[in-house]
Amino acid sequence: MKKEKILIVGAGLSGLYSAVLLQDLYDVEVLEARERTGGRILAIGGHDMGPSWVWGHQKNILQLIQTLGLELFSQNIKGLSVYDAPEGVQKFKAPVGAASYRIKGGLPQLISALEKRLHTPVRLNEKVISLAQSEEKIVLKTVSAYHEADKVIITLPPRLAIESIAYSPALSSSLVSQLQHIATWMGYAAKCVVEYSEAFWREEGLSGFGVSHLGPLGEIHDACTEDKAALFGFVHSYAKFDNFEEAVIGQLTRLYGKRAANPLAVYVVDWKKEQFTSTTLDHTPLKEHPSYGFEATHMDGKVLFAGTESALREGGYLEGAVVSAIKLAKSL
């Protein structure tokens, strides 16, 4: 018997894992707007520029990492932290929080391991523009082609799903309002990684963790990989400097001493500027982690909305993306 055709929109963690879970029962294809897979998971120069961490209580992502044969290592927290106070730098012993872990080789390892398991390769550069119901089928239009499916799964951040895709019949105003209120997790963030030849802060008894209200970086962490020394920081939302790179190096030198003055490279990704992640509504920083989780369908249940923000547990996080894919696979 011919399998039902399912098109998955978005090749982030939710979309790819959904495809892996569904592909034995359905004829599955993934359409991705960018020229790369991974969505908010991205590495440049071997450094994670999107997510870095998973935590010990996040059972589903940990299970997936193990199943895919990937290895974890602990975030470095050994040593004192620094506080970038207006009256001078202060060193302090940060309270020990929940242990966090990173994937050896970076988070894109997770994406490429999932992609290797796909029966059909992801279709890149296929930004979905519209969905229309046509008798029993859904006709999906991208920038370069038309596709037909029995069901469509949308794994975009909810605000993007309503702003960038046209629906015929149109979404109800209550669904539009519901999805519009769901902020894209980290859609306002910018991350900066500064690479060095050595992790000199470790030699000086510092963990690499720092907090600053002066900026440009607000929260700084050790970002060393197996073969590279680095610090990373989230850029303050109000950071406006004529020469951003110079200001960051100046700040790190203030905090970690003169060995910080000569980095090998500085990488920055401003997620607000990523048209396939963030909407203008997402540019305002969130004061806290929103309570995520929703269920939404359209076109007689043939179009399903998923993605990390749809997960009731750990929504917004990588764990939420995995939970969303598992929930979706069980519901079909």
Ligand SMILES: Cc1cc2nc3c(=O)[nH]c(=O)nc-3n(C[C@H](O)[C@H](O)[C@H](O)COP(=O)(O)OP(=O)(O)OC[C@H]3O[C@@H](n4cnc5c(N)ncnc54)[C@H](O)[C@@H]3O)c2cc1C
């Ligand atoms: C700076 C930063 C730091 C983070 N830190 C952490 C962390 O340490 N730990 C953690 O657990 N989580 C963290 N997160 C969150 C984590 O990245 C997300 O939870 C996860 O990657 C979301 O996966 P997703 O598949 O649901 O969504 P996405 O990754 O956003 O995937 C959606 C996909 O849809 C594609 N797309 C968009 N529009 C279209 C269209 N019209 N047509 C086709 N495709 C389209 C996108 O290109 C993308 O590939 C962080 C995120 C950022 C940005």
